[in-house]
Amino acid sequence: MKMLVVEDEQGLAESITAYLSKEGYRCEMAATYQEADEKLYLYEYDCIIVDLTLPGGDGLQLIETLKKRSASTGIIIISARNALEDRIKGLEVGSDDYLTKPFHLSELNARVKSLIRRRNFGGHNEIHYHEIAVQSLSRKVFVKDQETVLSRKEYDLLLYFLSNIDVALTKVSIAEHLWGDHVDSADSLDMVYSHIKNLRRKLIEKGSRDYIRSIYGIGYKFGEA
Amino acid sequence: MRLLEKTNRIYLLFSVSLYIVAAFGMYGIIKWLIYDEVESRLLVEKRDFLVYIHHYDWKQDSYFVENKIEVEPARKPAHFKETFKDTLIQDRYSQKMLPFRQLTFYVPIQDMEHRVAIRKSMIQSYRLIEVITFTMALMLGLLLLGTYWFQNRLSGRIWQPFYETLSRIKNFDLAQKQKLQLPQPEIIEFKELNEVIQRMSDKILQDYLNLKEFTENASHELQTPLALINAKVEQLIQSEQLTENQTHWIQTIYEASLRMSRLNQGLLLLAKIENRQFINEQVINLSEELQEKLLDMEEVVQYKQITLSIHNESPFTVSLPPVLAESLITNLVSNALRHNVTGGEIRLHSLADRLCLSNTGQILQHQPSELFSRFKKEGGSSESVGLGLSIVKEICDNYGLQIQYTEINGMHTFCLSQGS
Structure with a gap:
């Protein structure tokens, strides 16, 4: 899976690249409009992550040119511009998702995964992790071929975990993923705890191993110990 | 007189x-x-x-x-x-x-x-x-009689530039970002007055624009470094060799940067509302949206064992840019949830001319008049940045809505109504 990260802030580009590389993607970086334009002309990418304000040009322009050349590339916009008009424009020119800075890398990763799932299999896809299987179209979860009924938020939580295997997820990023970034009260963190407790119980009941580990002071990690 | x-x-x-x-x-x-x-x-x-x-x-x-x-x-x-x-x-x-x-x-x-x-x-x-x-x-x-009449006419004519200046100052509005234009009368005193006012208003306008621009630019430019901090911290916490202390420090940094970014987004939003940068107003059924948002927050409501009662007698509609309607509702709902007590209550009452959201909660620590001020926080919850209700107020002020706060026996009510 080949990806291009178009971001002029060097440190941020490096972080994104490092994070996504760990997920097994081959990532390249471009810091300016020209550089990105050149790379997109020379190579094919499965997914690009674009900042809108770039030295030398507008990210939207870049997306438009890319869409004309290769329509199959997945596009995620990351921007400090939060205006609805920008979002709408971004989606109009053909981007698949829009993330406002600052964002959680785990959230970006989840969006990339979801985008790739949609791209590759048109949404008809199953995610497998050992004995757990998720049908993302019907939103059904199976443990050892036995269906386990999850609430909407528990399902979202599981999918978020499955997109970020072996990654330490902060409680805040989980809360924001589940309820949007306006949930900022201390309660939401307790809610995260109770949702995780329920999810873990439901999975274990059906015979799954316990994959959810809490990391002291930070949050949770999903994966084999 | x-x-x-x-x-x-x-x-x-x-x-x-x-x-x-x-x-x-x-x-x-x-x-x-x-x-x-x-x-x-x-x-x-x-x-x-x-x-x-x-x-x-x-x-x-x-x-x-x-x-x-x-x-x-x-x-x-x-x-x-x-x-x-x-x-x-x-x-x-x-x-x-x-x-x-x-x-x-x-x-x-x-x-x-x-x-x-x-x-x-x-x-x-x-x-x-x-x-x-x-x-x-x-x-x-x-x-x-003759002198009286003459005097009347004369002073009327002599003071005319003064009244002209006065009426132009009255019509001067900073938010329109238009310079105050004053005539140059012959009378030295009035000329000086006009010059002084002109200079002052130019300066005020300039400062106002600079300040707005600064808030907006600063907020905007801060987003990227904040994104950088967040990203680096997230990478750092992936490391397995952190001691308990280090984890604690990182967590603190992380939370602080998150708070800053929220603050920032709030300020940016406020600046944009003031600048009226949001276009395409639409007629929105606010009661319905509010109801949906409340149901959306079901988990929080259940978690805090809050009783939800909704009386939707007739829909309350407003004309707002959709993104601001969303922000208005989100802020009202999270306010009602955040300051609620375990086992409390949230009531939604919708009439054609009024939309009221009430919640149980502690007695206010500040004056009710300060409720809508920026950075006035109730209950000292550090997660809140204290901008939510300012945003609500700003939206209402800019789009012809009125918001009223009342408190009866620990029931805090915010009512929206169409402004006059």
């Missing part, structure tokens, strides 16, 4: 009193002059009379003009002083009483003491006084 009205009133009051004093004064002077004249003539006549009786003898028919002279034998009283006095005497023909000035003195005629009264008719003099006084009064009155 307007300035012109005030000066005119003072002017009028002053000139009328001056006019009355002058009229009385003039009447007095003319009267005195005429009396003086009449009296000196009487004295002359007295001398003529004395000369006459010295040379000739006095007979009753010596002088035939009626009432002109009266000679009677009489004894001169003690302490007699020769005096003038006004008297009324009946006219022989018209039977009218006519005014006379009379000089009385005693003189011996043919060795007998006589009282002599010589008189002069005042009827002509009185008429003269009347005519002169009337004419003068008329002239003065005309003069007074």
Whole structure:
């Protein structure tokens, strides 16, 4: 899976690249409009992550040119511009998702995964992790071929975990993923705890191993110990 | 009271009193002059009379003009002083009483003491006084009216640049970002006034724009470094070799940067609302949206064991840009949730002209009037940045809505209604 990260802030580009590389993607970086334009002309990418304000040009322009050349590339916009008009424009020119800075890398990763799932299999896809299987179209979860009924938020939580295997997820990023970034009260963190407790119980009941580990002071990690 | 009205009133009051004093004064002077004249003539006549009786003898028919002279034998009283006095005497023909000035003195005629009264008719003099006084009064009155009218017109014209300036200042609105344009009047004082106001308003406008721009730019430019901090911290926490202390520090950094970014987004949103950067207003059923949002927050509601009651009698619709409607609702709902108590209550009551959201909660620590101020936090929850209700207020102020806060027995209610 080949990806291009178009971001002029060097440190941020490096972080994104490092994070996504760990997920097994081959990532390249471009810091300016020209550089990105050149790379997109020379190579094919499965997914690009674009900042809108770039030295030398507008990210939207870049997306438009890319869409004309290769329509199959997945596009995620990351921007400090939060205006609805920008979002709408971004989606109009053909981007698949829009993330406002600052964002959680785990959230970006989840969006990339979801985008790739949609791209590759048109949404008809199953995610497998050992004995757990998720049908993302019907939103059904199976443990050892036995269906386990999850609430909407528990399902979202599981999918978020499955997109970020072996990654330490902060409680805040989980809360924001589940309820949007306006949930900022201390309660939401307790809610995260109770949702995780329920999810873990439901999975274990059906015979799954316990994959959810809490990391002291930070949050949770999903994966084999 | 307007300035012109005030000066005119003072002017009028002053000139009328001056006019009355002058009229009385003039009447007095003319009267005195005429009396003086009449009296000196009487004295002359007295001398003529004395000369006459010295040379000739006095007979009753010596002088035939009626009432002109009266000679009677009489004894001169003690302490007699020769005096003038006004008297009324009946006219022989018209039977009218006519005014006379009379000089009385005693003189011996043919060795007998006589009282002599010589008189002069005042009827002509009185008429003269009347005519002169009337004419003068008329002239003065005309003069007074004339100057009053002139003064009125003149000050109206002279002060006109001032009123012009005033009306332009009144219409000056910072938010429109248009410079205040003032004329250049001829009068130096007004010219200076205009120049000073012009300079001040230019400076204010400039500062205002700079400040807005700064807030917006600063907030915007901060987003990227914040994204960087977040990303690096997230990478850092993936490391397995962190000690407990390090984890704690990282967590603190992470939370602080998150809070900062929330703060930042809030400020940016406020700046944009003020700048009216949101377009495409749409008619939105706010009651329905609010209801959906409340149901969306189901988990939080359940978690805090909050009872939700919704009375949707008739929909409350507003015209708002969708993104702001979303922000309005989100902020109201999270406010109602954040300040709620475990086992509390949230009530939504929707009428055609009012939309009220009530929640149970602690008694306010601040004044209710400060509730909508920026960075006023209740309950000291550090996760909140204290901008939510300011955003709500700002949206309402900019899009013709009114928001009211009331508290009855621990039930805090926010009501939206269409502004006047």
